[in-house]
Amino acid sequence: IDFYDDSQFAALTGDNEGYLFYVSKYPITPTELIMAEIFQNAGPAASDPNVIFKASLIKTGAAVPVVTDEFPNQFLGSSPTFNFYSDHVYLTLILYAATTASFTDPQMSVYMAVESIDCNTVEYMMGYYSEYQNAQLIQKLNQGTLQPLTPEGQMGYNFPMWLAGGVRPERMLRADALADWWHNLDGNFAEKTQTVTNLREFYDASKQMVNFDEAFGTEDPAKGGIPDWIRLTALPSVVSGPVRADFPVIIMPTSAQIAAGTASVQIMT
Known part of the structure; x- marks a missing residue:
């Protein structure tokens, strides 16, 4: 050209x-x-x-x-x-x-x-x-975002936001309680911001049927509506109980135990 x-x-x-x-x-x-x-x-x-x-x-x-x-x-x-x-x-x-x-x-x-x-x-x-x-999608184009040149202003634009003290995470249990949020690290872990008991309660509430015009599960007196994504991203420890770091240690019976009539396998917990 x-x-x-x-x-x-x-x-x-x-x-x-x-x-x-x-x-x-x-x-x-x-x-x-x-x-x-x-x-x-x-x-x-x-x-x-x-x-x-x-x-x-x-x-x-x-x-x-x-x-x-x-x-x-x-x-x-x-x-x-x-x-x-x-x-x-x-x-x-x-x-x-x-x-x-x-x-x-x-x-x-x-x-x-x-x-x-x-x-x-x-x-x-x-x-x-x-x-x-x-070619049809260009009408409302904007280019870039202005950021304030101050340490406090820059903190909110950095990732991860919850470490830098900036924008709240997307997944919130309640918008007016900053501590009530859920953060997935990967498929088997979550940020420790709630107890397992509380998470199980949220999981049960998220499974309840609601009216067609309601976006969340059963209303909780303390937490309000429970988002349905808790059910979709439920962790094994929430659904089935705590997950051990390692498999239980299996102890086979000794010859003395067998001679004494104890033939069952023992599991160290």
């Missing part, structure tokens, strides 16, 4: 202005991203699956140099960079300027060399459908 701005209209005015030019598989939809901290509803990022090529120009004043960029750049764009299944491409030019500005006959030239490769029908149909669906 190669691109050239024939009109060079950005040098004609000193107002804040810019443009985004796209070659894409499907029409470009403006997003909620901001271009250059000035222009609202910018086009999608260059990394968007729908984008094959993106060129941008930004000018923030008469005395400020024009900033241009392309993706892929000229070096990468000189060889095949993307595989796509759509049998068409769209050229989109988004202009940003003052509301009173007017542009006459903007001109952009694009050279695009495509290598066509045969593939089986299933791959083509799945790829074509995937590109069509992905």
Whole structure:
């Protein structure tokens, strides 16, 4: 892919202005991203699956140099960079300027060399459908999250959150009691925040039938509604009792015990 701005209209005015030019598989939809901290509803990022090529120009004043960029750049764009299944491409030019500005006959030239490769029908149909669906999901795109640059603010963004003192775990027994939560370490262990007796009570309550408009099990006077995921992720120690770290030690009867008539196997507990 190669691109050239024939009109060079950005040098004609000193107002804040810019443009985004796209070659894409499907029409470009403006997003909620901001271009250059000035222009609202910018086009999608260059990394968007729908984008094959993106060129941008930004000018923030008469005395400020024009900033241009392309993706892929000229070096990468000189060889095949993307595989796509759509049998068409769209050229989109988004202009940003003052509301009173007017542009006459903007001109952009694009050279695009495509290598066509045969593939089986299933791959083509799945790829074509995937590109069509992905192109519909860009309307509400936001990029990234701002985080406060303070130790207290950063703690809540680190994992595991319950160690750093940040966001509460997803699995809560009760929203207004910070200590009442359940944390799976793996399939056979859980964080020791409740006694086995309490967990068995929660497990029994989670199995009770409730009305269709209730999301949790039987109401507990102290804990409130019991989430049904306790039943789905029930641990062996909750259902069947404590699980030993090792199998019980089996002691076989000695010859003296056999002679005395004691032939039963003893188990050390």
